[in-house]
Structure formats: structure tokens, C-alpha cells
Amino acid sequence: MSFHTPPSTPTPHRLQRRGRGSPATPSSARFSHLLSSVLGSPFVTTTDLVDLVDGENTTVPHSDTVTRPPSPDHGFEVIQHEDSDEEWSFRRSPFRSILPRLWDVLSTSPPRRPSPFSYSSSSSSIWTSKPIDYSQLPPLDGEEGELIDDEACFFCPPVRAVTGIDILSLLPPELALHTLSLLAPTRPDPHSPASTVLADIPDHVIQANSALTSLLACRSVSRKWARFANDNSVWRSLYTARWGTPPTLSPSLSPYTPPPTPSRRNSTMPDIRMKKLPALPPGESVFPAPLALDFSRLYRARLELDRRWEGLHDEQWSPRPMALAGHTDSVYCLEFSRTHIITGSRDRSVKVWSLTSGRLLGTFKGQHKGSVLCLKFELEETHPATGGLRGFLVTGSSDCNVCVWDLWTEHGGEDAQVFGEVRAVLRGHGGGVLDLRIDQKWIVSCAKDAAIRVWSRESLDLHRTLRGHEGPVNAVGLQSGAYSEESSQHDGRIVSASGDGKMILWDIASGERVRTFEGHDRGLACIEFKGDLIISGSNDCKIKIWSASSGACLRTLVGHEGLVRALSCDPQNGRLVSVSYDRSVRVWDLGTGRAIRVVRDSHTSHIFDVKFDSRRIVSTSHDRKIVVLDFSLGLGVNPALFV
Structure with a gap:
């Protein structure tokens, strides 16, 4: 085999392989x-x-x-x-x-x-x-x-093209929406140990904010991802994971407004023949399902509401107070539900108010011979025949008696007049009844005679008397337990706070003392008992957070300048509200122990009691007024959805 060489071709170099990074030929x-x-x-x-x-x-x-x-x-x-x-x-x-x-x-x-x-x-x-x-x-x-x-x-960077497989877009829509809903964090368990609850509160906020950021980032990936990320069911998952399920509203309180029927004259859409739908069968309602709510809008409004609570919305913004006047003397106690406020006063009367309009709906007098110092009530059951409400009220007085009332309205509506009638009077205390707690099984009362009495709610008979304090028992907390029908026992617990500076944890079934807490420098005035959390307020101007299971003091909150008179706690939202004789209302972050808001001008005298929910604070004072601080005004949604 022979090859001919061209005469003008130069001598070649050794063959070489082009290495990594060499320019393409x-x-x-x-x-x-x-x-x-x-x-x-x-x-x-x-x-x-x-x-x-x-x-x-x-x-x-x-x-x-x-x-x-x-x-x-x-x-x-x-x-x-x-x-x-x-x-x-x-x-x-x-x-x-x-x-x-x-x-x-x-x-x-x-x-x-x-x-x-x-x-x-x-x-x-x-x-x-x-x-x-x-x-x-x-x-x-x-x-x-x-x-x-x-x-x-x-x-290699910089990358100007997207590669790979878009798995989310290839999934069925139901699975794609479920995948995005998994961004929602798990809500903390309020029944966990107290130390875990306090640690989970800030972690939950961080996880919820991270989930929100991730969902907003998903909206920027592509048009298809944006449609998934904007879906109402995904926002519903994020909302319920952060704040819980919105309450079920009556049709009159529904935030849903049916869209107007398109008019052929002013419509910009093509001419579409509207089909006439058949009439609904009798008894059917057009009230929308929960998903009819716009959860994206609701999430945005609730996030803005939280910023108002924490003072992040605007440093100059403050809730507008609404004062209810009607009592002729100091207002010692209050309770409120989604629609009503009930207060007890030194003028020996009990008054019922509309929480929405502030109207006085009922006054009960003549049963107590002394100041009404404490009360608890339930007014939620709807009467099927008239649409009215029926409820249960328990009041304690300085006359040493506990009165059990039946409440009702003759027709529906938040401004319907409320009637009350005493069902029974529970006697046995040797001093003024200072505090009350109720659940589905028990009525628990404490008094100046240093005793705690446990009554059966069904029969109204005295079940047990607990003694162990050396001073008046100013406050009690009740932790409901699981009732066993086989053993006819209830494993609930009671914690009592006394002027002797001690707290005692009791077992209801056995009546035995489980644990004694000591740590305050002076007598105790108020107490809250939620899950494993026990929160106490004292005359030493301090608030302490305890673990019921271990007895350890987990945190001490300092800031009040007078006796801490009342406490209200919501571990799910991570907030604690306290009032004091220094005339201030303080909002605390349970996770960090920091006071996030201080209101000093709502009352002109000693504050005796306070309650709150996700949108407002209600307090009573020696100045005879009930003040409602509403943080939800002007958010653009029905505030009843935030309760």
C-alpha cells in the first residue's frame, strides 16, 4: 500500500487531543x-x-x-x-x-x-x-x-436557561396543590410540656414566615406555578396552620357577597347565554362553604392584625377605645364571647352587653346581697324553634354565695334582649367568693375562708372541699381532664393561688395535693392555667411562668409598677395580657418574655379584670367603665372571622 505526499504540504506536528476548556473548532x-x-x-x-x-x-x-x-x-x-x-x-x-x-x-x-x-x-x-x-x-x-x-x-454559571423536569406541572392538579399545602408548618400542641410550648412559639412564627416566603417565591417560577400558588385551598392550609380554623359564621355574619349577575348592557365579556338554574329544594341554604372565603385576602388581613398587636404596623397607631358605661360603682369582673360581654360590679348587679354595638341587653339585680366579684358564662347554644340563644351563668359574691343562672334570648340577633333566672344558690363558703372556674363537669369556687370548693355542674351538689392555704384563696385555675364513665372519675386538676404567697396543684379525683409552688415575694392575686402552663401574678409586681408537671419556674416577667390584678393567656397565639393597679394594660410575647405593647391611657383608676381574643382587649376598672380596645378596625374583612 502506498501513499503520495503533496509537495507543498508542511511537516505535521504530533497529534494532540483537545483538553477541557479548549476552544471549539x-x-x-x-x-x-x-x-x-x-x-x-x-x-x-x-x-x-x-x-x-x-x-x-x-x-x-x-x-x-x-x-x-x-x-x-x-x-x-x-x-x-x-x-x-x-x-x-x-x-x-x-x-x-x-x-x-x-x-x-x-x-x-x-x-x-x-x-x-x-x-x-x-x-x-x-x-x-x-x-x-x-x-x-x-x-x-x-x-x-x-x-x-x-x-x-x-x-455552569451564569445559567440563562432552565433545565430539568418540572415535576409540579406534570402532577395532577390535586397532587400539585397538596404538595404546596405541605409548606404549612405544624401548629404547636398547647398540651405539651410548658418548656416545649414556650420554645415552640417563636419557632412556629419563624416557620410560618418561611412558608409564606416560599409560597410567594413559587408564584414567581412560572404562570402554571403561580396558578397553583394562588389557589384558595393552599392559602387555607397556610392560614389554618398559623392561626387555626376561622369560626363558623351565621349567614347574617357571612363575609361572602355573591357576585353580581353580568349585565349584557355594561358587560365587557362576549355575549353568553346564562342558563337558568333550578330552584333550591326547601330547607337548603346558599351560605357558602369554608373555601368560599378568600383565604389569601384573609391571610393578609390577619398578618396585618398581628403587626398591630406587636406595634410593627405604625409606631403612631393605637387601638381606638370604646367605653361602656352603665354600672354605678366599680366593675370587678367580666367575661365575653364572640357576641356578648357580661360584667359584675360593686353595685351588686350583673349586666349583659352587645360586644359589637355596645348596647346594654340585660341587667340582673336582687339576687346577691354584696358585690359581684367573679363570674363565668356560656351563651352559645341556638334554640332551634325561635333562633334565640340559651346559656349558663355562674356568679360569686362577697355575700359568700354562688348563684347559678339560666340565660336565654327570645329571638336571634346580637342585639336581642337577654333574660336571666337563678336556678340555684350554692352555699357553704365562710367568706366572700373571690374567683370561679367552670367546665363540662365541675364548678370550682374559692373564697376568703382559704377553702376551694368543687361542685357538680349537673347536680349542683358539693363534690369536695380542698384546704391547705393559710390565707385567702384569691384565684383558681381549672384544667379539664378525660372523664371515665367506667370509673366515674375525672382526672382534672386545680391550681389555687393565695395571699400566703403559695400556689398549690390539686387532683380533683383524689383531692390530694400534687405540688406546692413558691417563688413570689408577696401574696398572689391572679392565676392562669392552660395545659402545662401556670402563670401567676402577684403583689410583688411580677409575673411568673411555671411548669405544672415539673414545678419549675421557667420565666419571670417584670414591668408592672403595681399589684398585678388579672391575667389572660392564649398559648396558641403566644400572647399574655396583664393588668395592674398601675393603670396599664401590657401585652407580652410568651415565646420571648418581652412586653410588645403597653396601653396606659385606657382607664383612669385601678384595673380589676381583663380578657382578650385575637382582635380586642376588654378590661374593667374602679372608674366604673368597661373599655374595649379593638385592633381589627379598617382591615377590609369581616372581623368576626378572627375570633
């Missing part, structure tokens, strides 16, 4: 047609890489990709021979014309290791073997140019 475009040839190729060139980006075919520029190094050595090399006709003829062989791209690669890439073969023109065979020491070969790695995986190329 101009013949790279010619190589793409080999992908469909019978020879095949292990490469995919960047000019042939096409990806689907947000539903559009987009070619990835060559500058945004890194091409995989070429194939490894096939174990041969061309020996250079000066003025060799055979070697020059080999360069003009048909092999070069068939594989131009491969030839360009081989001609510009130096050999990485000695080849076991050599080219010789003197022998009858073109390829001849030569000895090789395999122990001296370097190891295989990415720098040697071997194919170490199945990828052909990969992106």
Missing part, C-alpha cells in the same frame, strides 16, 4: 450530523441541546454550557517520520473525510499516556505492539478525559 457544526449516522456518537453538542423552558423550546447558547471531554485513548499513536510519504498519505485518507470532527479533536489533543500500539511503515502491518508498564499508568479521573458518567454536558 470551527468544524463543530459539521459533527452534529453524525448523531443520526450509523456510527453513532457518545457526544451531544451544545448546538444540538434543546430544552423546554416554561412551555417554550429554547436553544441553550454554547457559552452557557461546558462540553464533556472527548473519548479516551483507543491505544494508538501516529509515529512522526520526517519526509515520510506514508504518513502524509495517511492524512489524506478517506478516514479524515468521513470523520472530520473526530480528526480535528485527535489532531489538536496530546496523548495522555503511552499507547500500546505504534504506527510503522517498514513492516507489513501498519499497527504494531510495543511494551507498556501498566503499574505506571495514572489513575482514571475527570481530568484524564474519560467518560465517567452518562451525561454529555452540564450547565
Whole structure:
């Protein structure tokens, strides 16, 4: 076999392999047609890489990709021979014309290791073997140019094209929405140990804010992702995970407004023939399902409400107080529900008010011969016949008696007049009744005689008397337990706070003392008992947070300048509200122990009692007024959804 050398062709250099990062040769475009040839190729060139980006075919520029190094050595090399006709003829062989791209690669890439073969023109065979020491070969790695995986190329920054598979868009819509709803954090368990509850409160806020940020980021990915991220069910998951399920509203309180019927005259939509729907069967309601609420709008309003509580909305913003006047002497106690406020006063009367309008709906007098010092009530059951409400009220007085009342309204509506009648009078205390608690099983009262009495709510009989304090029992807390019908026992617990500076935890079923808490410098005035959390207020101007299970004092809150008279706590929202004889109302963050808001101008004298929910604070004072501080005004949604 002979090859003819062109006379004007210069002597070639040793064949070299193009290494990683070397510029592409101009013949790279010619190589793409080999992908469909019978020879095949292990490469995919960047000019042939096409990806689907947000539903559009987009070619990835060559500058945004890194091409995989070429194939490894096939174990041969061309020996250079000066003025060799055979070697020059080999360069003009048909092999070069068939594989131009491969030839360009081989001609510009130096050999990485000695080849076991050599080219010789003197022998009858073109390829001849030569000895090789395999122990001296370097190891295989990415720098040697071997194919170490199945990828052909990969992106390097800066990336201007989106690659990969959009799994969320390929899922069925139900699964895609469920996937986004998993961003919602888990709500803290209020029945966990007290230390865990306090630690979970700030963590839950961080997780909820992170979930919100992630969902907003999902809206920016693509139009399809934005449709999923804007879905009402996803926002409902985030809302309920952060604040709980909104209350069930009556149709009169519904925030839902049916959309107006399109008018052919003023409509910008094409002419569409509206089908006439059949009438609803009798008894059916058009009140929308929970998903009819706009949870995205509701989430935004509730987030703004929280910022108002924490003073982040505007440093100059403050809730507008609404004062209710009607008692003729100091107002010692209050309770309120979603629609009503009930107060007890030194004027020996009990009054019922509309929480929405502030109207006086009922006054009960003549049953107590002393000041009404404490009360608890329930007014939620709807009478099926008239639409009115029925309820249960318990009041304690300085006349040493506890009165049990039946409450009702003759028709529905928040401004319907409320009537009351005494069902029974519970006697037995030797001093004024200072505090009360009720649940579905028990009525618990404490008095100046240093005793705690437990009454059966069903029969109104005395179940047990607990004694152990050396001073008047100013406050009690009741933790409901699981009632067992087989053993007829209730494993609930009571915690009592006394002027002797001690707290005692009691077991209702056995009547035994479980634990005694000591830590305040002076007598205790108020107490809250929620799950494993016990919160006490004292005449030493301090508030302490305890663990009922361990008895440890977890935190001390300092800020009041007078006796801490009343407390109200919501572990789910992480807030504690306290009032004092220093005439201030303080809002505390349970997670951090920080006072996030102080209201000093709501009352002009000693404050005796306080209650709050997610949107307002209600307090009573020696100045004879009931003051409502509403944080939800002007949010653009029905504030009843925040309770």
C-alpha cells in the first residue's frame, strides 16, 4: 500500500487531543450530523441541546454550557517520520473525510499516556505492539478525559436557561396543590410540656414566615406555578396552620357577597347565554362553604392584625377605645364571647352587653346581697324553634354565695334582649367568693375562708372541699381532664393561688395535693392555667411562668409598677395580657418574655379584670367603665372571622 505526499504540504506536528476548556473548532457544526449516522456518537453538542423552558423550546447558547471531554485513548499513536510519504498519505485518507470532527479533536489533543500500539511503515502491518508498564499508568479521573458518567454536558454559571423536569406541572392538579399545602408548618400542641410550648412559639412564627416566603417565591417560577400558588385551598392550609380554623359564621355574619349577575348592557365579556338554574329544594341554604372565603385576602388581613398587636404596623397607631358605661360603682369582673360581654360590679348587679354595638341587653339585680366579684358564662347554644340563644351563668359574691343562672334570648340577633333566672344558690363558703372556674363537669369556687370548693355542674351538689392555704384563696385555675364513665372519675386538676404567697396543684379525683409552688415575694392575686402552663401574678409586681408537671419556674416577667390584678393567656397565639393597679394594660410575647405593647391611657383608676381574643382587649376598672380596645378596625374583612 502506498501513499503520495503533496509537495507543498508542511511537516505535521504530533497529534494532540483537545483538553477541557479548549476552544471549539470551527468544524463543530459539521459533527452534529453524525448523531443520526450509523456510527453513532457518545457526544451531544451544545448546538444540538434543546430544552423546554416554561412551555417554550429554547436553544441553550454554547457559552452557557461546558462540553464533556472527548473519548479516551483507543491505544494508538501516529509515529512522526520526517519526509515520510506514508504518513502524509495517511492524512489524506478517506478516514479524515468521513470523520472530520473526530480528526480535528485527535489532531489538536496530546496523548495522555503511552499507547500500546505504534504506527510503522517498514513492516507489513501498519499497527504494531510495543511494551507498556501498566503499574505506571495514572489513575482514571475527570481530568484524564474519560467518560465517567452518562451525561454529555452540564450547565455552569451564569445559567440563562432552565433545565430539568418540572415535576409540579406534570402532577395532577390535586397532587400539585397538596404538595404546596405541605409548606404549612405544624401548629404547636398547647398540651405539651410548658418548656416545649414556650420554645415552640417563636419557632412556629419563624416557620410560618418561611412558608409564606416560599409560597410567594413559587408564584414567581412560572404562570402554571403561580396558578397553583394562588389557589384558595393552599392559602387555607397556610392560614389554618398559623392561626387555626376561622369560626363558623351565621349567614347574617357571612363575609361572602355573591357576585353580581353580568349585565349584557355594561358587560365587557362576549355575549353568553346564562342558563337558568333550578330552584333550591326547601330547607337548603346558599351560605357558602369554608373555601368560599378568600383565604389569601384573609391571610393578609390577619398578618396585618398581628403587626398591630406587636406595634410593627405604625409606631403612631393605637387601638381606638370604646367605653361602656352603665354600672354605678366599680366593675370587678367580666367575661365575653364572640357576641356578648357580661360584667359584675360593686353595685351588686350583673349586666349583659352587645360586644359589637355596645348596647346594654340585660341587667340582673336582687339576687346577691354584696358585690359581684367573679363570674363565668356560656351563651352559645341556638334554640332551634325561635333562633334565640340559651346559656349558663355562674356568679360569686362577697355575700359568700354562688348563684347559678339560666340565660336565654327570645329571638336571634346580637342585639336581642337577654333574660336571666337563678336556678340555684350554692352555699357553704365562710367568706366572700373571690374567683370561679367552670367546665363540662365541675364548678370550682374559692373564697376568703382559704377553702376551694368543687361542685357538680349537673347536680349542683358539693363534690369536695380542698384546704391547705393559710390565707385567702384569691384565684383558681381549672384544667379539664378525660372523664371515665367506667370509673366515674375525672382526672382534672386545680391550681389555687393565695395571699400566703403559695400556689398549690390539686387532683380533683383524689383531692390530694400534687405540688406546692413558691417563688413570689408577696401574696398572689391572679392565676392562669392552660395545659402545662401556670402563670401567676402577684403583689410583688411580677409575673411568673411555671411548669405544672415539673414545678419549675421557667420565666419571670417584670414591668408592672403595681399589684398585678388579672391575667389572660392564649398559648396558641403566644400572647399574655396583664393588668395592674398601675393603670396599664401590657401585652407580652410568651415565646420571648418581652412586653410588645403597653396601653396606659385606657382607664383612669385601678384595673380589676381583663380578657382578650385575637382582635380586642376588654378590661374593667374602679372608674366604673368597661373599655374595649379593638385592633381589627379598617382591615377590609369581616372581623368576626378572627375570633
